[in-house]
Amino acid sequence: MAPDTPRHPAGNDAGFSAAELLVVLAALAALATVYMALQRAPEIYTVESAAQRLAAEIERARAEAVAREGEALIAVLPDGRxxxxxxxxxxxxxxxxxxxxxESLPDGMGWGAGEAGTDPLGRPAGPLPAQVYCGADGECSPPAPWAVYTLRSDREPHRVAAVTLDAAGSVEVWAWAAGTGSWTAVAR
Incomplete structure (x- = not known):
């Protein structure tokens, strides 16, 4: 053996240990999971969540109007605001x-009943109420007997949700079940 040949000290092997490789693989798996979740079509979960958000805003405004002895205005525009x-x-x-x-509906969503055809009350899906006022007494002025706000996915018209508001200020969120052709109240 030549005197100038380098030798590796014991315990300092080149390469990675199994534990180091597992840590790297776990980190890559976590990143892949996050990436895949971000790439998922947003309509799968945003139609109902957008309806939940609208319902919460209606309830917040109505409660604040009662507390302040003022009034609340709920308004929608055809452009999704x-x-x-x-x-x-x-x-x-x-x-x-x-x-x-x-506020704007999430991208890929708009007002309308999509494939639902009827609203949660069983009536033909109609136009959105332009504006509804709720007074200091908590009573609201929806078109008789309810205001119905329907939301649909632009890419998947079978994904539909709705928010209903009655004269007493009661708010419900609904989901359209395309398979059965019926509306189901969504727990909140």
């Missing part, structure tokens, strides 16, 4: 709603 505002009685209007108070 909605607002739930609170102010003094008689002071609210759709045209007076500042641009920063409008």
């Amino acid at each position: 909605f607002a739930a505002r609170v102010g003094d009685a008689g002071s609210l209007s759709v045209t007076g709603t500042p641009s920063e108070e409008w």
Whole structure:
């Protein structure tokens, strides 16, 4: 053996240990899981969650109007925006709603019943109520007997949800079951 040949000290082998490789593989699996979740079609879960969000905004505005002894305005626009505002009685209007108070439905969603055809009340799906007011007493002014806000997926028209609001201020969230052709109330 030549005197200048380098030797590796004992215990300092080149390469990675099994534990190090497992840590790297676990990290890559976690990243792949996050990536796949982000690539999933958002409509699979956002139609119902968007309906839940709208229902929560309606309930928040109505409760705040009662607490402040004012009124709430719930308004929707055909372009997918909605607002739930609170102010003094008689002071609210759709045209007076500042641009920063409008919220938008998630991308890939719009107003309408998609393949549902009927609303949760069994009536033919109709136009959205332009605006509904709720007063300091908690009573609301929906079109008789309910305001129905239907939301659909643009890419998957069988994915439909709805929010209903009655004159007493009761809010319900519904999901369309395309397989059975019926609406089911969604637990909140």
